[in-house]
Amino acid sequence: MNRLFKKYEGKLPLKVINDIKEKLPKKISEAKLKKILEEVVMEYNKMLVQPGESVGLVSAESIGEPGTQMTLNTFHFAGVAEMNITMGLPRIIEILDGKKTIETPMTEIYLKKPYSQGKNIKKLALSIKETKLNEIVSEFMVNIAESKIELRVDEKRMESIGVNYPVIQKCIKASFKELALSKKGDSIILKLSEKEKELNQLFKVKEKIKEVYIQGIKGITQVLPIKKGSEFLIITAGTNLKKVLELDFVDKTRTISNNIFEIASVLGIEAARQAIINEVFKVIQNQGLNVDIRHLMLVADTMCATGTIKGVTRYGVVKEKASVLARASFETPIKHIFNASLIGEVDHLNSVVENVMLNQPVPVGTGLPGLVTKVKREPEWLKNKH
């Protein structure tokens, strides 16, 4: 049986073969299977794209047309307690623009075995979250007379994220070397050095000290443990994929962020391509629309073809075009024409718009094939015209 499948591997895409394997009834004779495979090959061959097919425009249409039906609703709640995520048209625009900073960065952290069943999930989540000093300090008191700052620490909160006084003190010390620290009851007292005893300095330090990093992963501002199907995972607002993947309780094979550029820099361009496809597809499905994945693949491939992510904008994909006129017909035509004149650029009229401009057949579809023929001589009436 497998031998038979092997034989067809060159003739059919792997996906189709696996599909057949899955849908085949349990008992089947080899002859019948062969018949089925032959039939599928025939079907498949009928479905192949023809050379010259303007697949790019078809994909653009297939994404652009449903765009008008999409809602502008920025936010969406998948479950009650889930996080806000940019969805709908703004999200698609964000992805295709190639925006480096996205509106709602998010990571889905999958966990390794014991933790994915819910073990210590809350604690894990909190340990990932970036904690700053002001989150565990209930009160900042400024003593002007002695130029001291007193921090009253919320011990409950401290316990819940698993830090203690020495850790905090170390953290403060790390970023404010000239401060003198002492501990008194449930508060930490900071004393300014003699040099900086001015009043405004005191308040400056007070504001700065709030932002002191205590623990967790930088950039992750919110954590949310949720149950998806039968396993627990952690959703975070804010991303720091590189650091998250370094954690040893994280399932590195599935954990992913929704920031395409981050994925490109951490996991590489191929991963970014897949991420573009997945993210756009997610939005389209969420809107109840039906767009074939191949169209998204093509868009993602053009965006990633150079090895870096290029947005579908005049600074990205369009800028890469060879034709001056094609670029000029998109945006900022004057700039393109003048730049072309400086280096004596030559437009070879290989793509669509230039030929539309010149009233010539476009080199796609039926305009692609040429006819080779011998022209015997110039006809009489044409000669007269010259």
Next chain:
Amino acid sequence: MEDNEIPVFKKVATIGFSVLSPNTIKKMASAKIVTPELYDKEGYPVDGGLMDARLGVIDPGLKCKTCGSKLKECVGHFGYISLARPVIHIKFVSVIYDLLRCTCRECSRILIPKNKIETYMDELEKSEIESGLEGRRIKIKEIIKSLKTINKCPYCKSRQQKITLEKPTTFLENEKRISPIEIRTRLEKITDEDCEVFGLDPKSIRPEWMVLTIMAIPPVTMRPSITLESGERSEDDLTHKLGDIVRINQRLFENINAGAPEIIIEDLWDLLQYHVTTFFDNNIAQLPPARHRSGDPLKTITERIKSKGGRIRHNLAGKRTNFSARTVISPDPMLDLNEVGVPKLMAMKLTIPERVNEWNIEYLKGFVERGQNKYPGANYIARPDGKKKKITDETREQLLEEIQIGYVVERHLMDGDIAIFNRQPSLHRMSMMCHKVRVLPGRTLRINPTVAHPYNADYDGDEMNLHIPQTEEARAEAETLMMVQTQLISPRYGLSIIGAIQDAISGNYLLTKEGKYLRKEAVDLLLSAGITDFPRLSKKEFVSGKEIFSVLMPHDFNFTGKSKSGKEDVIIKNGKLINGVIDSSNIGGGKGLMLRNIHKKYGEAKAIEIIGAIFRLGTAVLLKRGFTIGISDADLPREAINKINEVLIKAREDVKKLIDSYHNNTLQTFPGRTLKETLELKILELLNKARNETGEIVSDYSNKETHMIIMAKSGARGNLLNLAQMAACVGQQAMRGKRIEKGYKERTLSCFKKGDLCPEAHGFIADGFKKGLNPKEFFFASMTGRDSLMDTALRTPKSGYLYRRLANALQDLKVEYDNTVRDSNKKIVQFNYGEDRIDVSKSDGGIVDVNTVIKSTK
């Protein structure tokens, strides 16, 4: 025409871009412009004026002095003007700036030592290979940036001064102005080799050309004057601007010759600079735009080219056509799917050229004889040399004599002619499809209602466009590639985009669900659906609806699928509907594989025939049976109403409990949420649950026989939620995913207490539409209604721009003969289209339908 007489049409192979040199300008000019006057007293153009007759013709009847051709034949000729003092070209200011800063002020050599130039050039080559011209440009910018700080010339060792640019066109060296003359001499001294380091191609541009000493005057054909009704001439904006330039230039010239003080000359020089600058671009940030006397800014060269209304996007990339028509559309189910009903009036204006040959001469003479006013007639005939003659009552007899083989008759549009039909916005390729013409009485264009969907058309006043291809090639291409039946399968998702709609769905649903008819009635139904041949209808006295539907199916069609309404599978065996009911998931557009399978097995022609028949059968059923909805469709029994009230009261109490727990601080917060947010989320969940429960009660208790439910169940129109909203409870009005919050301080409307958190105060509508909304509820409903209108209004331009960008970025990707997808650079984007080379519009919903193959293989 003999075979060897096929004309060789020329094709533009490449277009090069470069800068006009002063010599070229002089060479291509046919007149030197010296005076700002346009016309003399008699109204003739002045020699050496801006409207000089040597620059082309814009008046009918006159002949061009340069080429001798008439209006429309002469494309116009350039002139030139020599400027008294050089002037900087505004578009090259940044380049000049770079050049000045990176070259020596004494010897004009580039500020790179000789031995380093080569390494720089190598780097440039490398970055061009790596990332194309754009990469090269970036690299050049980097080099220039590094040069700015060098302050000693490596060649002549002279110290460099700091050069600054005072926008828009003044260059300063140590706060002292460099005159354009000085700039030009510096630029002249830059060697060709150095130019290349700056990325300039010395063959296309010499740096000194960027400072104008002589200027090309565009031909008059490019700036025609309009004669107003009063006989006055109104000149084009460009002519106005050029007039200014010539005038100031003349004055400057005179002043220089008269030896006027430097200060006056400087002023005039600056003025000349201003005029030349605004001639090229009237939108320079630091300059006040040149204006008409009326106050509106002049439209000069840059504005002519730029943006949507500019030359490139409006005239070059956008084409206009003759032989087209536009009017309101209306539906006509008796038309075939690939037909379009054209009003006779239109058909007599739109024509098709037919060449006379020995076999059709008599036939075509008939058209000429009937002339313009009798249908089907002809409007023009054209002689082989291209001269067109109008057919009128006077000329008709004579033309009839004249007509012979080789002539072309432009006859009226007739049934069966090919037309391209389109509705804007043309978002996908199904927005422009080819139809066969049916000339009909009336004044609207008519289409089969089922093809309205790909066009996204309705009949509330929509207008559509009709184009008549004029050549044999165009018609053939339109027919084989654009005909409605070829577009059945959407390339977006690979399923039939055309399917039965609305009444046709509910009709077929009723037919196949409950239908039992006398054979006579059945025959009647089929006849009204346009089916005249039905040997497969059983001969029994009573026939079921399923049997009637089966008549439409091909006799060897097998299909198994799900239906929307029933739990039972839809089974069609050997063309007989055995089980299940037909509804939107089988015959609707964009759903299910039934239509897709028919299309695949029997071809596109049969597919549209069957869709048309299904549609007509469905409507015929409803016509016979009657189908209407009334307010009583939303009636509920007492019991149900009580139940709904219970649910709502319960929900209200639960919300109250939540609010109390919020005030008592006993509410458990969600992680990462504030207390208030948690409360809002919980309330929203509760209220949505309540609304859904009322919906369930409605669907449980309402009469299943009402037409409203039939429509919802069959998928013809509406859904159960709509019904629940009418009968029971409209539900929570949400804005941006939250309850309504805005309005007054701490409350939504002034009739609520401040800080009131109860459902009513935040847009929960407990009543149904039938019962009616109270003023508060109505207001909340209007708020969300307006919000969604805003949404639509803001979305359309956004998605339109996204689409434009996508289309522009992807338009030249195509599948090559080696099956790779490449762009116009021949750069590979995909090795195999979509990884498996499947064309979506030929697939079964994006995949190979393995299931059907397995099942059908015996």
